[in-house]
Amino acid sequence: MSPFRFISSTWKPLTTTTFILSTFLTTSLVSANPNCTEFRIPLTATASNEVFPIPVGLNYSNPAAISGLVQTVLGDAGTVYPVIPTTFTGIIAGRYCEPEVTIANRSDVVQLFMSGVTENNLYWFGLGYPNGYDGNEYSTVDYASKQGYPTFVIDRIGVGNSTHPDPILQQQVNLEEAVSHQLVTMLKAGTAVPGKTFNRVIFVGHSYGSILGNAQATNHPDDISAFILTGFGVSIIPVAADLPQTVPFPADLYAPRFAGLPPGYLVTSSEPGRRGYLWGKPGSYDEGIFEMDYNDEDVVGLGELLSIDAGLKEAPASTAPVYIITGDSDDVFCLLATCGDGAGSPQAQACSLFPKAETCEYFIPVGTGHMISLHYSAPTSFQKYHAFLASVGF
Template structure:
């Protein structure tokens, strides 16, 4: 077996808790209560700082989605042509497919993981972790040394990570009309309210902190905008108010029909579900050399998550000025973030600082951190721990 093959297989295993990292929990440790989960399994986090319950949770959500006059492409040629139309200078493609708004409601199965300290204590604070495009919930607990879950739990928090709608173990409904930013923001809001109302593991969380990455940050930001009392604090990673590089990001990913790119993982999905084309595409979008381990890139590519046309068409439309959000907010980016900074988060100003100032005029405290020589996938670089430490320090300074 070649080293590359081994890494690819390791990455596939990393995409599923049930086949990796420990199996049964060590003797003497207390397993979390499985209330609120169906088909639950118990396992340690990647670095062993947490004991986690994973399974399915039910979410009822409703939102005003965009009605798109756009059909699922018949083949890869149509997919490619769609994105050429989408990114062409002066194109009216985006306007041409807009057909107004429509209410989308339903009960959705969401794959989720709740992690608690391995000593059996139940924290009073929980962080709701929302991943971005190209990954699933395991972005937050990717590998030993690259686990935000481990760090947060060691700091005294519980974490609740989940696969966004259309990704991983979550439901995969219509990828154009249903799996869009507005509905996903509604799902995130409902999950946060459920955490506050003791719906999972019979845990009574008095504080709920929203933490996002990329599209997950846009979703978290949307919750603070539309439901300012849901989160007590917010941390947005891989995010800014600058959308000028989204076309370059989408082009770099070179998106392909998921069932054709990864037939063993995604054979049941229709042509509206896409993935990045290759490890090179993944590096373009999320990594910055030489500040990453090639093994992490290989694992990230092997475990990559899907994205839908509906998400791509609405990713820039869900954020807004959160005038009534009064909790603390920080933005944490790699300084070389491509999609939200065009590769330089310090030009022509600190774009993280500019975004948090613009979007949160009433926040009790704001902060920003740019991880050096780091791309969009902050958690997957050698500098990840320093970014985690900034987040932990910011929350503690603000009594969270």
């Protein structure tokens, strides 16, 4: 393993119509640590999604055309696109895991995990279940289990075993946030996990999942008791500027496992491009886990890329504490993979989105790229955010 130094800081602030089908199907799974159960949860959620200017005859097999469209939409920050009511009705796949350590004051708290684009629930298990790469070394869930936290890890709509809706019109920030809101409501009501009612939900996001967390703080400020946002920043400029290197390409033309998906479902088809955009500097991660991630990547809906800006807004009413972890070599939220530190860093700037937060703190693992949970520095990131949770009463 490579040696690392780390930067931590604290920022102190100055001051949809939905319907849930509450039935579910469960399948018990054998797992050593922790003990997990797989769920298929039917639900319906509605939100106002944007209608983007998709060119007639768009060639989805032309990576330059796809990247150019994303850059145009994200670059027009002042453009207001029309919105229409959009509904998702389908299955959300997830795993609920009982912790291996029992801590009384954490039994009514659950960590809800939300992955980034081209990742599914396996990201939080170190890319494999029941055992990830190198055992549990990179498993966020396993670390949380050892701290006594129940966890609920889902496949977002459009990835993994969850329903794949229209990748442009439906798979957007607003509708995915509405789905997340329903899951939080169900976790608190005891209808997501039979026999389990949680009074407090900790939202743990990565990348696009963190953007959904920001959206939830904005749209439903009472949902979440604490936010852990990893691979997160406030600017969409580098997101769009550095995307072309990944060579986005239709998933169904890329690999047989994606056969039948509409062309708006994309993958990163360039190995060096994925490495540069999502992983950062070689030597900060095990080459084997990078290859595993590249070979087993999931998909991203074009609508997700186009709607990112909808999730990066101030959350004026959310008082939940926030902890942000973004590596200094993150190429998604930092131009030229150089994030800097201190008040000018993307991490510190992102705290401005949570002006009423009890506290907003950030941690910058140096030498680390975008895939926070999969770098050599991952155990330190796990330890840091759990120490933060303990410091704010969880």
